[in-house]
Amino acid sequence: MTRPPADVGTLAADIDTPALVVDLDAYERNLDRLARDFAGRAVRLRPHSKTHKCPVVALHQVARGAVGVCCQKVSEAEAMVYGGVRNVLVSNEIVGPGKIARLVGLAKQAEVAVCVDDPDNVRQLDDAATAFGVRLPVLVEINIGMNRCGVEPGEPAVALAKLVAGCRGLRFAGLQAYHGRAQHIQDLAKRREVMETAIDHVRDTVERLRRSGLACETVSGAGTGTYRFEAASGLYTEIQAGSYVFMDVDYKRVEGFPAEFENALFVLATVMSRPAPERAVVDAGLKALAVDSGMPVVRGRSDVEFQRASDEHGLLRLGDPAAKLRVGDKLWLIPGHCDPTINLYDWYVAVRGDRVEAVWPITARGAVL
């Protein structure tokens, strides 16, 4: 665990860098905006904690009506439950005896559910749940177009659901149906079209399950880029949006309703070298910023381009070589991709106006097991 880059009360201008900074006003507006979308509706919000990795944020979401959170890893689920979250869906397959034991153990301490796409895995979960004396709720994950995990929709899903329903230690709870790639389709009409096809698969599968006597109490999925389509489908009962709390450069490119959310997350960086008129270097590189979805953008400085990242350096190109930028100046970088950027840090520095109001530990950082 590293030292925090600021204390409560520190002036924002004095935060040590690089630091992961939350603009609390923008963050709370994002939380409220999505919560308003779901107020009084049957479909519930179950935000994805893989984005924020922090029970403090999860509890803010729960306080605004979220039914609980999703996780991708057992160790993430442990961090959430031990941080006070009472209802966790592991929206992922959990493989291997050690992880399965921890998952089932955790289900004795909170409401915990998991996803499956493989018959042997179902049997292993059943054995562990039976040994621990729990009845684990299980969602069958279906592939609705992302081509990652999940059985095919329709009969393959029904067959696996029947297997789950026949297990003494498991309870068939419904479907996991998420289309990750659709989230980032920029064009709204194209995104809607892709999701209409995806939701047709869900509808067909739910109907076939019903005819087989298997009710889907839960249909869970969606992200920040598509959630309004799933929420309007009449099929989904839970929405798993995650990135909406913070946003990033990549998600801000997605047209339509996702643009209503604000950039609330920044990497504060310091100019550490100003060796040539058209060039500057900041102290944030690959170990401070994930660049898998592109370079960060410098907030409020359209004259400064973040051109490339090496391990500990960010190379800036200045449009106007006479631009004011000196060694020691601090810049607010909007990360290209929020989730893996957050996973680099042990602390959020939460700022309101010009002061640090809180420093939150990112307790699930690095929780990959």
Place this chain on the structure above:
Amino acid sequence: MTRPPADVGTLAADIDTPALVVDLDAYERNLDRLARDFAGRAVRLRPHSKTHKCPVVALHQVARGAVGVCCQKVSEAEAMVYGGVRNVLVSNEIVGPGKIARLVGLAKQAEVAVCVDDPDNVRQLDDAATAFGVRLPVLVEINIGMNRCGVEPGEPAVALAKLVAGCRGLRFAGLQAYHGRAQHIQDLAKRREVMETAIDHVRDTVERLRRSGLACETVSGAGTGTYRFEAASGLYTEIQAGSYVFMDVDYKRVEGFPAEFENALFVLATVMSRPAPERAVVDAGLKALAVDSGMPVVRGRSDVEFQRASDEHGLLRLGDPAAKLRVGDKLWLIPGHCDPTINLYDWYVAVRGDRVEAVWPITARGAVL
């Protein structure tokens, strides 16, 4: 701090995943190979700890003759000194009063030197060093072609060196001259050519400094891709290679002598889904593997391509759909880029043969301040 994925004595096959695994035999051969290159020579080895982030590894390097290590950050230097390393060069500019105070404070506890490329920064270092009562050794960083930090070679370097030499709290100790981009030029002849030009800049600057009465006691630089050129130059006194201990996919593409080092670092991953004949998914994605220099390669499975990484998933494409790969199978992935991959983990699992022999904490993980 996350839980370690294995205990000492665990069978390699039973390590929880994803895990960062060191093949101790290959690792020790890499350490010995570079140490042999420098045995009995005037030029010394000062490996870069930004690669490994771990005092245990640093002390293995020192035990084989390294004069100490380099760091990029004050917090890295603190982790090294508090982990038992007595001599640290911060091969980077350190900006801001908090960091400068910590740097100078650390110089009272071990041999610590730093790099500069800016006159105001020199004055701030001087003030802090004077206040702490230390005389801080300072290298002037020169730009030998990387176009990142550093003053231009020749007269600009001499001017800054004179400023340093005139400071009561500082001691002009020589030059930092590193060409990061040259490290990854695949073609050996092209790489040599680039480094010949770069080394000419160093030679010219050393000569001009000498004529100004400023001796370069230290000329430090080089990486795994170029170190033999710098070592043979008669100018460099220290070699900063870092990646040689572990190697990665990107460095293994570099032709010539770097190829003598072996892949000693792996991300062990588990197949968590096998939803289609040509497709499998492992439990290691962007939070378990840095992909900035390309995708990982699956060791010993040329029939399996790591095609893309999402946050927690690695998508594998199988050349032969009938290939044997089942849910629960473990794969050894060679990371695309070792440094930022290591920075994702809290633990090395050090394996000899089929057993875990040690679990080392990566105490400088996330040390960006």
